[in-house]
């Protein structure tokens with residue numbers, strides 16, 4: 420049974436900080452067109468993307484996660500949490516997970532720390548995990564990070580994926596609170612369909628097909644996506660999952676002030692918004708400047724909206740993810756009162772250029 424407040428509202432996870440970090444290197448479409456058989460018009464028309472950021476050669480997922488995490492903690496007003504969760508498809512190493520390192524580098528030695536692997540739905544899954552830990556009383560404050568460095572797994576010569584994916588990290592802090600206060604998360608909808616596990620994949624490097632320099636092919640080593648099929652699933656699963664949480668909450672799409680979907684492709688976002696009957700002005704769009712940043716895309720879009728002062732306390736927000744697995748998920752929240760956040764593309768303080 421959930422703990423209740425003196426006023427009778429259930430114990431809930433409440434968002435109390437947000438932050439993001441994009442790598443310093445920003446790459447425009449024309450720069451990609453210099454080395455790939457593509458052009459700015461194709462990329463903009465098919466995806467809406469104008470630029471993306473790529474990690475430096477010595478910059479790994481944990482570096483971006485630490486920077487985003489530090490910003491979210493500062494935004495929350497306290498550097499202390501009991502749990503760190505990192506959603507990523509591009510961990511620093513296959514073993515161990517990335518979250519303990521992120522926690523240690525944030526000065527959080529001794530806290531619970533683990534990764535969530537749900538590809539581009541990872542952030543919503545990680546929010547659900549963090550919420551469960553809070554509502555069950557295991558922990559009172561959680562740092563939830565979505566971070567990916569897709570440029571390490573995408574073949575730079577693969578024109579379909581190299582133009583779409585970018586690197587970045589976004590983070591939020593959750594604290595224990597009550598379901599009626601601004602910032603409270605829920606309900607959630609989560610789902611998967613493993614019958615389509617090969618639609619978005621890196622074939623080699625796991626226990627099914629270990630990396631073998633003599634036998635693993637170039638294609639098997641890199642990220643692959645059956646774009647057109649994924650597109651269709653993305654549209655139907657995102658709209659379906661969004662609808663499912665609206666029904667659970669008993670509210671209509673007209674009551675949503677901001678929809679923050681996984682930033683896969685501007686065309687997908689428009690179609691999902693149309694299918695939901697939601698005006699596109701109420702859809703957060705960050706894909707134009709950051710590309711598809713995997714598990715980072717939702718918290719980065721949220722940080723972007725906060726930086727742009729697009730959110731008012733009490734606004735009802737709908738987050739919806741979709742990704743490899745296939746996986747999908749949605750959650751509702753109301754926007755809390757937060758101090759201004761740092762612009763995600765601003766370099767991390769103290770990092771030399």
Ligand code: UT7
Nearest residue numbers: 457458461465539578579582646647649650653683684742
């Ligand atoms: O994050 C997880 C979820 N991910 C998604 O939801 C992504 C879903 N998929 C997509 O966003 C789109 O499918 C892509 C952006 C990946 C591709 O766009 P599309 O409109 O589905 O293009 P397509 O695959 O149907 O390709 C159309 C044409 C093809 O040429 P032909 O066969 O018609 O001659 C491709 O070879 O465009 C060609 N093409 C390109 N041309 C110029 C593919 N990539 C490029 C490129 N530049 N970068």
